[in-house]
Amino acid sequence: QQDTKQRKAEHVQIVLNEDVTGKGITTGFERYRFEHQALPEIDFDSISLQTNFLDKTLATPLLVSSMTGGTHETGNINRVLATAAQERGWALALGSMRVAIENPETHATFQMRPFAPDIPILINLGAIQLNRGIGLDQCRQIVEIADADALILHLNPMQEVFQPNGDTNFAGLLQKIEALSKKLDVPVGVKEVGWGIHGSLAKQLYDCGVHFIDVAGAGGTSWSQVESFRSTPILKRAADAFLDWGIPTADCIYDVRKKVLNGFLIASGGLQSGVDVAKSIALGANLAGFGRFLLRDAVDEPSKLVERMAQVELELKLAMFGVGAVTIDSLGHKFINRIG
Amino acid sequence: QQDTKQRKAEHVQIVLNEDVTGKGITTGFERYRFEHQALPEIDFDSISLQTNFLDKTLATPLLVSSMTGGTHETGNINRVLATAAQERGWALALGSMRVAIENPETHATFQMRPFAPDIPILINLGAIQLNRGIGLDQCRQIVEIADADALILHLNPMQEVFQPNGDTNFAGLLQKIEALSKKLDVPVGVKEVGWGIHGSLAKQLYDCGVHFIDVAGAGGTSWSQVESFRSTPILKRAADAFLDWGIPTADCIYDVRKKVLNGFLIASGGLQSGVDVAKSIALGANLAGFGRFLLRDAVDEPSKLVERMAQVELELKLAMFGVGAVTIDSLGHKFINRIG
Amino acid sequence: QQDTKQRKAEHVQIVLNEDVTGKGITTGFERYRFEHQALPEIDFDSISLQTNFLDKTLATPLLVSSMTGGTHETGNINRVLATAAQERGWALALGSMRVAIENPETHATFQMRPFAPDIPILINLGAIQLNRGIGLDQCRQIVEIADADALILHLNPMQEVFQPNGDTNFAGLLQKIEALSKKLDVPVGVKEVGWGIHGSLAKQLYDCGVHFIDVAGAGGTSWSQVESFRSTPILKRAADAFLDWGIPTADCIYDVRKKVLNGFLIASGGLQSGVDVAKSIALGANLAGFGRFLLRDAVDEPSKLVERMAQVELELKLAMFGVGAVTIDSLGHKFINRIG
Amino acid sequence: QQDTKQRKAEHVQIVLNEDVTGKGITTGFERYRFEHQALPEIDFDSISLQTNFLDKTLATPLLVSSMTGGTHETGNINRVLATAAQERGWALALGSMRVAIENPETHATFQMRPFAPDIPILINLGAIQLNRGIGLDQCRQIVEIADADALILHLNPMQEVFQPNGDTNFAGLLQKIEALSKKLDVPVGVKEVGWGIHGSLAKQLYDCGVHFIDVAGAGGTSWSQVESFRSTPILKRAADAFLDWGIPTADCIYDVRKKVLNGFLIASGGLQSGVDVAKSIALGANLAGFGRFLLRDAVDEPSKLVERMAQVELELKLAMFGVGAVTIDSLGHKFINRIG
């Protein structure tokens, strides 16, 4: 358990201080361009970012992606993120709560409801834990600890295999995800961590009762690279061959939406601006998440974090204005063209 | 009003001294190549650039794009531009005359008829002003002040939203443009300012009675970038995400001409040479405009401006010679191929 | 004969010390990307690389490509390669045995069976030798010397013509290859040396009774470049024009498999990682070979060689895990997409 | 006349000392790749480059392109080129003989027959001269002076317009070319000088009785650039806009051969190696010409010129060997693929 805590703290350090961006792969957003509308025929002030998620009304279609928790420092990061998310009306996802299951002293680092009374809070667990003795009871327990609106399970096979003692038996998980989705009192979502989810898998997952999917695609952080900094020499060298692994975020969204018309869909993985958010939504996402992009401010300059989030919102509004869309719902395919 | 004056003066300075060229986007002219005609079967000396615009005969199919006016210095710039345009037979567009409506002392900076007796003079106003109390009367007034042949309204939604107190209610404008076009005594045109007009909008505008359209496309100056130098920190940072916004100039022309066979069409936005002019015309434009390209000479070396304009004309003639076209009218699609 | 020995020794030196990688051409593997499977539904530990080749079971679908032999030093290299191949369960190919036919004192440098009792050993000869007096008898002789499981003939027309006294009469070889394939007691394969074998030729060869083909494609070492270091000034300069000659390895595999559904196929030529191996197999290869990639360790740090081979295997397993393939046989086309 | 002499001498200096290669355009040969044939089934020594041109048998399908003559120095260059062409069996084209028509003292600089008794000698004249008083008589005269096998007229509209007093009336030339072709005692060919000839024009020319065409395409020397070094400031600046003008050499050949199945066709313009020659021929050319590539040796190291020509021949043979073609006639489309 000490390991898990330490790992989460190290992740933050590695992600902030090393070059962990994938090479030879991009998010794919640069291959799409909005068709500028010179006469938008709307009032900028009438643009609304309001959306619904997990039976709550959100001021924005934005999400703080699952990142951290479990130690003193990462608990502080969570509080900074939670406070800002509440202020700006973003949904909030917390990092994996595996550590919390057997370490009551870590619970406080995940208890963000006091700081974020109005927004959806998502707790996070590796789906692989369902193969390691974690079941409905423990999930209920962590939902309760965090007073969460939903649980989002991450699929991270390539991250696990790049860890020296990673959990690498991914057999039979779909069934367990299905069972959990049907029995847990809050909705269950599924995400990747940076290599993406393609359309066929998304369809399988929705069909199993999963309530929402976050593609968490490639083009941002390479998690094999991140883990390689903490791994054996042989895995470290192997990571080089996987720097371009994964499905670009934009391609995931496009592919999932092509195969599943209605599933609730979150875009994340390497997003850098409100324009990326706008593209995600135009391509079919309902929400868009940011992880690493928010981390430096959250760690170094908590006071700037709200401003950075406001900047993303503003960019999103500016993009909507530039195509003449007043609501998130109306920001559709027709506004965007593939250019590459 | 002081603001407006100052803004126009600052625009000139920013455009001349800062890197305000869009990134990640080009005019698109480099994706077209003329098919060289080794045996043009024409006499270079018989090539004529003559064209008609606004019931006047013009020596060239060229336009000095709307840029400035309103202050002592910008008035001087206008006089330099007007004198050169008259000498070379280019049409002349002036910068926005909003400032002139309530500031009689600025009128002289827009009165270019004495310097340009024979060429079409276009005055300019933001279409957005039609939502801000400006109407037929004021338009008539400024037409009269400048003794103008036409009024060209600019659509600049993305520029307005990047200004701290920009006018950002673009609702209901089409109707007002239609009304004005039908009632004003001189023809009314519509232009963008650097993000382009696509074919469907052009069709709507022509159908409303607009007499000509200047696509003013992307690939040259990024106006979000220009405004960011005068804006709030948050807008300044947001401008980065819009450096590649807009529709490349060449794509605009192609698209407008595909959807509207006959409307009078002006190409502008990032043009750099007479070859770009030739490509514009081959793609379907009737006239081609230059803004920033002329500005440095107009400000720093007025004496060189005429030479630079002559260079553009010469390059246009050279390109026409290279494909064997003697008149602007005959410079059509068949001479050009898409290569990228 | 002295020449032949010396040449093989010089090849090793040139390949290790000069820039002999082709320019303007790549293996083509970068134009393919696996479709990441976020929920592989397999246990990493159940992944097996086991395969069959030449009636033997191999722990891996990997091959040490034909490289060297004939001198004291290169004999040592062979022993290092053989020992490692035996340890890791790779097949082992030796360099050309022409020199051994008339030089009994070189035999020991090709006798690797004591070091590699369990794996397939392939001996190698230039197919061109069949036009130079070498026939069934000599082939039988060298099979025996090396206690080989198969003979693989290399086609190297472009290498021969870049040698001052190369053997450049390639007429009538197909027939001789056919005769040899039908009569030799061990299976006969055919390979290139770095410019590739296309689908139509592969079909011809299989139809003639050749048992397996190694495409040995372009994108890695340029053998015209290697030979140019030992050649006349005029050939040296000519080599520049051939730096991009050949068929990219990935294209060879794709093309051969399109034209021949069942022939046993080896991918080699510029492979750099287990991901390249996985792509080769997904594109239709049965085995994948490495030459230059293994050479430096074999020469400079024999103790590291096994680790490097283990790294390739690990990367291959990681890639299989990332798409959810448990066996080499199941690693097929459906997992891979062309992206460029 | 002094001008013409001087110009030809200056051309040599500019071409050797300035950067006059077009930018933003290439020959296009890099977009084609031969399909390597690992088993060519031919003897390298049986490869023959022999071809026929102008009723003579030539040892190679190669041509020294029209370059120079008229002054003491350029006469020497011609002699060096002629001697080498005779030795290697290349056809020889001389530079424009306009200067010779009224300057008997220059005749010796074009009289290469003594140095090149066996090969076709082509004399050269600007087609534009037919609009400047030059006619059948003068053409007969220069054929006789040079004891030429053919006259090749160059089309150079873009070169003329970039000269201060260029001849720029290209009207009515086709008819005059037709008349001359029909009446002159030796065959008449037509070439460009570096911007290429497209298929439709080639068809027109062949239909008029022109005996052969040299595309002289783009991707090598930009002649607007060359002339700009000798021109007015305005033309010098204009040259920048024409650095990418023209039709890539490879595209010309492809296009001409698509439209005209049988016309005798010469590829030139930017060729750099025997591989480029092989590609030209595979794309449909009968002969391939080199200009600037030979010039430096011809001027600086005459003794190296023969070796450089031998290198081109060798590279051509090597390419033929690499695809298994024994004769120039058999080197066809099927051996080459478009890759870009």
Ligand SMILES: Cc1cc2nc3c(=O)[nH]c(=O)nc-3n(C[C@H](O)[C@@H](O)[C@H](O)COP(=O)(O)O)c2cc1C
């Ligand atoms: C420091 C850090 C820690 C992370 N920890 C987790 C985690 O515990 N659980 C999880 O599902 N994803 C985790 N992620 C991955 C993000 O949630 C990622 O999947 C999401 O797509 C955001 O991508 P981005 O960082 O490129 O914006 C982490 C990301 C970062 C940067």
Ligand SMILES: Cc1cc2nc3c(=O)[nH]c(=O)nc-3n(C[C@H](O)[C@@H](O)[C@H](O)COP(=O)(O)O)c2cc1C
């Ligand atoms: C300094 C400057 C000031 C400008 N001011 C105006 C203006 O007042 N009204 C307008 O419609 N466009 C204005 N423009 C935009 C140009 O008219 C632009 O739309 C046109 O396409 C020329 O583009 P170019 O500068 O890339 O050549 C201005 C451009 C510049 C460079």
Ligand SMILES: Cc1cc2nc3c(=O)[nH]c(=O)nc-3n(C[C@H](O)[C@@H](O)[C@H](O)COP(=O)(O)O)c2cc1C
């Ligand atoms: C030093 C060296 C020597 C080689 N000698 C031979 C040889 O004797 N016979 C042969 O068929 N190929 C020889 N090859 C070529 C390899 O077997 C090559 O065909 C194979 O595709 C491996 O390519 P790679 O070196 O790019 O991995 C040699 C390669 C190297 C690097």
Ligand SMILES: Cc1cc2nc3c(=O)[nH]c(=O)nc-3n(C[C@H](O)[C@@H](O)[C@H](O)COP(=O)(O)O)c2cc1C
């Ligand atoms: C120095 C020099 C002088 C030339 N002079 C002539 C000339 O007098 N007449 C002509 O038709 N072409 C002339 N050319 C053009 C070549 O013949 C050219 O058309 C041919 O395609 C060779 O191209 P390359 O120089 O790129 O190999 C000249 C080229 C060079 C480099």
